[in-house]
Amino acid sequence: MQFQEQTSARIREQIQSSPLAILPLGAVEAHGPHLPLGTDNDLAEELSKRLAKRVNGWVLPTLPYGQVWSLSDFPGSLSVSNETLIRLLTDLGDSLVRQGFRIWVILNAHLGNAVAVKEAARQLYECHPDFRVFYFFYPGTQAAISEVREKPPVHPTYFHACEMETSYMLYLAGEKVDMSQAIDDVPDIPPESEVTPTPWSTFTQSAVLGYATLATREKGERVIETALDRMTEIVLQAKEDLEDLDRG
Numbered sequence: 026m027q028f029q030e031q032t033s034a035r036i037r038e039q040i041q042s043s044p045l046a047i048l049p050l051g052a053v054e055a056h057g058p059h060l061p062l063g064t065d066n067d068l069a070e071e072l073s074k075r076l077a078k079r080v081n082g083w084v085l086p087t088l089p090y091g092q093v094w095s096l097s098d099f100p101g102s103l104s105v106s107n108e109t110l111i112r113l114l115t116d117l118g119d120s121l122v123r124q125g126f127r128i129w130v131i132l133n134a135h136l137g138n139a140v141a142v143k144e145a146a147r148q149l150y151e152c153h154p155d156f157r158v159f160y161f162f163y164p165g166t167q168a169a170i171s172e173v174r175e176k177p178p179v180h181p182t183y184f185h186a187c188e189m190e191t192s193y194m195l196y197l198a199g200e201k202v203d204m205s206q207a208i209d210d211v212p213d214i215p216p217e218s219e220v221t222p223t224p225w226s227t228f229t230q231s232a233v234l235g236y237a238t239l240a241t242r243e244k245g246e247r248v249i250e251t252a253l254d255r256m257t258e259i260v261l262q263a264k265e266d267l268e269d270l271d272r273g
């Protein structure tokens with residue numbers, strides 16, 4: 026259900042019947058020669074729509090900007106600070122509480138947003154402890170990824186425009202992928218990148234971290250459906266807990 030397509034005259038009653046909001050959170054940044062700048066937005070939107078159908082939730086308008094410091098010097102990348110993102114998310118959360126929402130899923134498709142999202146959720150908890158906030162970034166997918174991946178990851182944490190993320194796009198928004206332009210780039214990522222600010226332009230000129238040419242729709246389906254199953258399980262349990270609380 027698309028929140029922004031409703032009218033003010035009807036929305037109050039509709040929120041009462043389904044007090045669950047889902048925010049697609051992405052970013053605008055370089056994703057190699059084969060994926061669009063809005064890849065993370067596309068992934069977040071499509072995941073949110075599919076999750077909403079499973080849990081009867083409202084899909085909010087996509088928040089299309091994120092913290093992309095690491096790729097900020099690549100053409101096309103647009104970045105906001107963690108502080109800006111935290112403030113925006115907490116303000117949105119306050120608005121949702123006032124509207125009557127009781128569960129908020131922040132469905133994030135950009136790893137760089139993780140710090141801000143977690144801090145925003147903590148701040149909202151301090152102000153509204155009964156307002157359940159979940160922040161998801163492909164949860165429960167490690168085994169599925171290991172099962173389908175043909176090449177080892179180039180980094181234990183980062184994945185970007187590679188075999189996996191390209192596969193996710195092929196499954197969720199395949200019409201936006203140009204596999205004829207896909208490349209393999211296996212950069213030498215310095216170990217100190219984990220402990221000091223390191224722009225990605227110091228170790229890659231493509232913004233691809235791995236083997237994009239190995240991506241397939243089938244791999245994407247395996248991982249994405251696993252993530253959706255896990256998110257569905259968590260959210261439905263939260264809804265059940267609220268119903269039990271209301272019954273007293």
